[in-house]
Amino acid sequence: MNISHHPSEDLLLDYASGALGEAWSLAVATHLALCPGCRRVVSGMEALGGSMLDSIVPAPTSRNTLNAVMTRLDAMTERDAAVPAAPPADGHTPILPQPLRGYAGADADGLNWQRLGLGAYQMPIPTGDKGVTARLLRIPAGRPVPKHSHGGLELTLVLSGAFSDATGSYGRGDLQAADENLEHQPHAEPGEDCICLAITDAPLRFSSLAARMVQPLLGI
Ligand SMILES: [Zn+2]
Known part of the structure; x- marks a missing residue:
């Protein structure tokens, strides 16, 4: 897997510090399940956050704190590097990695x-976040999504197939963060339906009248 679009450092830091809401965290955690590089970054942030908490009460062995953090970081990196990636025992790699599969139920x-x-097609994913919508979307291979902009933030994580827009091409594991400044027309690439997890905190703003007219029916 060749992931080229990752969460911003700010988003990873918010995730590591527990400041992100549940739906946003689900998108980041699912990206982490597919991306060893970001897992290492988050492990480092968590280790440093822990050491900063520890340093509030100075310990007599504080001169060794850095060594302790580095040792912990190495251990976490080795542990995390060893975790997912490996396919399950039956050799079939699920399209939805955990924790997303647990949320979806299958x-x-x-x-x-x-x-x-x-x-x-869509499949709503219930979370405890009020005002934030999480859903799986399945866009048929080779088809466009109507051109739209965003009333707020949208995170899109590709799980199967790929889509592209003016900002680039997004395949399995790639995460796109879009806000009010991005108007785009994502296009599912040919060959395979594009399944993605989409998190939004405001309805999309469709450019065409036809898309706006059906929007209430679609609930997007
Ligand atoms: Zn990543």
């Missing part, structure tokens, strides 16, 4: 997808 082929129109 892997992608076992879900009750809701029809959105234009061949697209």
Whole structure:
């Protein structure tokens, strides 16, 4: 897997410090399940955060704190490097890694997808976050999503297939963060339906009248 679009450092720091809401955290945690590089970064942030808490009460062995942090960091890095990536015992790699699969209740082929129109499907993912919507989207291979901008923040994590827009191409594990400044028309790449996790805190703003008219029906 070749992931080229990662969460920003700010987003990872918010995640590591527990400042992110549940739905946003689900997107970051699912990216981490697929991205060893970001797992190492988050482990480092957590280790440094822990050492900063420890240093509030100076310990007599404080001159060894840095060594302790580095040792802990090495241990975490080795542990994390050894964790996911390996396929499950039956050799079938799920489309939805944990923790997302647990939230959805099944892997992608076992879900009750809701029809959105234009061949697209969605599967809402309940979280405890009020005002933030988490859903899986399935866009048919080779088809566009109507051009839209955003009333707030949108995180999109690709799980299967790929999509592209003016900002680049996004495949499995890639995360796109879009805000009010980005107007785009994502296009599912040919060959395979694009399944992605989308987190939004405001409705999308569609450019075309036709898309705006069906928007209330689609709930997006
Ligand atoms: Zn990453």
